[in-house]
Ligand SMILES: O=C(O)[C@H](O)COP(=O)(O)O
Ligand SMILES: [Mn+2]
């Protein structure tokens with residue numbers, strides 16, 4: 001990633017000693033994914049669950065417990081109506097600075113029209129004369145991985161800039177938005193495509209499937225997910241065939257067990273049964289998600305000549321561009337429509353320059369969160385002599401409400417070993433249950449998941465106690481603390497038969513942060529002047545706990561000086 005030379009000169013890597021907080025204590029940094037703060041309520045699974053460890057942090061030391069913002073502009077999203085998410089949350093936690101994030105950068109590039117002047121668009125444009133433009137991505141207004149209004153603008157803009165034949169490969173959501181909303185999003189898209197056809201552009205949906213079952217796996221948890229998408233999108237093969245996407249989504253949802261997240265793959269076929277839009281030699285492909293984690297695997301399959309994760313059967317010669325470049329270190333994909341945020345001088349890089357030995361761990365589904373996202377969307381180490389990253393394999397092939405305890409205890413045991421080993425100064429983990437089980441909308445399972453999280457926190461805090469260390473327990477955004485769709489007054493919306501609609505998405509709620517442990521200087525406590533503090537204030541806080549002053553361009557520390 002490009003560096004800002006003025007920053008290099010103004011801020012040296014060497015950090016000044018903190019005047020009051022000493023060095024040499026192990027700092028345990030625990031991120032509880034999807035663990036927000038909301039009033040007690042039967043749909044607040046964190047409140048309902050038995051969580052004695054987390055309760056004690058709040059009640060035991062109120063001057064070392066507070067709430068911080070985890071959504072909207074506090075984490076670089078376009079507006080304060082945007083809920084937080086793992087990417088922007090961990091970016092802010094690790095980088096200590098607030099960057100305009102992908103969602104906003106794409107908005108700006110589309111609004112100004114600059115997207116069409118960039119290298120990425122000019123590259124794919126070369127296919128427009130004789131080839132098809134394929135757009136693959138998540139179809140919703142969730143704003144976490146993509147947004148339908150951005151797709152709409154891109155469809156219009158691409159056709160105005162020469163695309164004559166367009167095929168959209170949709171992934172239904174139901175995770176960042178309500179389950180069942182896929183039908184309305186498909187209707188909107190079909191209307192737009194019909195309008196394009198009136199203008200002489202041959203534009204159609206070609207394939208689809210639910211995001212969690214088709215294409216959008218992450219961190220190489222299950223390549224079969226990407227393969228299912230590949231078969232439909234590239235080969236034009238799927239177990240279900242329909243005349244159009246609306247019919248497909250409506251019919252597939254009729255199965256009582258079906259939901260948007262896990263819809264099976266389908267292809268759209270013509271009157272003769274032929275798929276209308278497999279990806280062929282000479283075509284252009286754009287993956288229109290701006291967020292990286294769940295597009296990197298498909299990007300590899302589309303871009304890498306050598307590839308052994310599944311049998312691609314056919315590897316079409318295409319011009320491929322990502323909405324953004326998803327991995328700055330791997331330079332993947334090599335072509336992209338919008339330059340990603342240049343997240344630089346993260347706390348991990350500073351601490352590596354200052355000799356801090358770091359251990360980071362999570363299970364597969366969140367492994368990249370405490371490594372890749374934490375380090376500013378950078379894969380690999382800053383200093384491999386000082387860092388160790390460990391991944392516990394996640395369950396595959398099941399929705400997480402079936403195993404709601406996930407690997408919380410296993411991750412905590414690894415953290416405990418790392419803390420007790422004396423080999424690390426920082427031990428950083430992500431415990432996923434609040435988020436991953438929360439996304440299923442299953443209240444009972446989420447309550448079990450939250451209890452498992454609390455048990456994991458206890459294991460880590462006990463180890464910190466044993467070595468005289470310091471802990472920081474926080475989260476990246478809300479999820480499990482509110483599991484129901486509410487009206488404007490905050491009341492759960494009930495259907496005529498009294499049923500509520502589960503909220504599978506993240507929330508706008510703040511998240512807690514607690515500090516403590518025997519190694520924390522007596523009298524150290526949170527300052528009272530930063531009412532609007534957010535996740536980006538955590539990095540400076542952690543640097544202080546390692547005995548360093550934070551760099552001047554970081555968001556201020558939460559600790560009173
Ligand atoms: O990718 C996902 O699972 C959801 O869209 C967002 O969840 P995360 O931001 O917690 O990963
Ligand atoms: Mn998260």
Ligand SMILES: [Mn+2]
Pocket residue numbers: 034086435436439479506
């Ligand atoms: Mn989530």
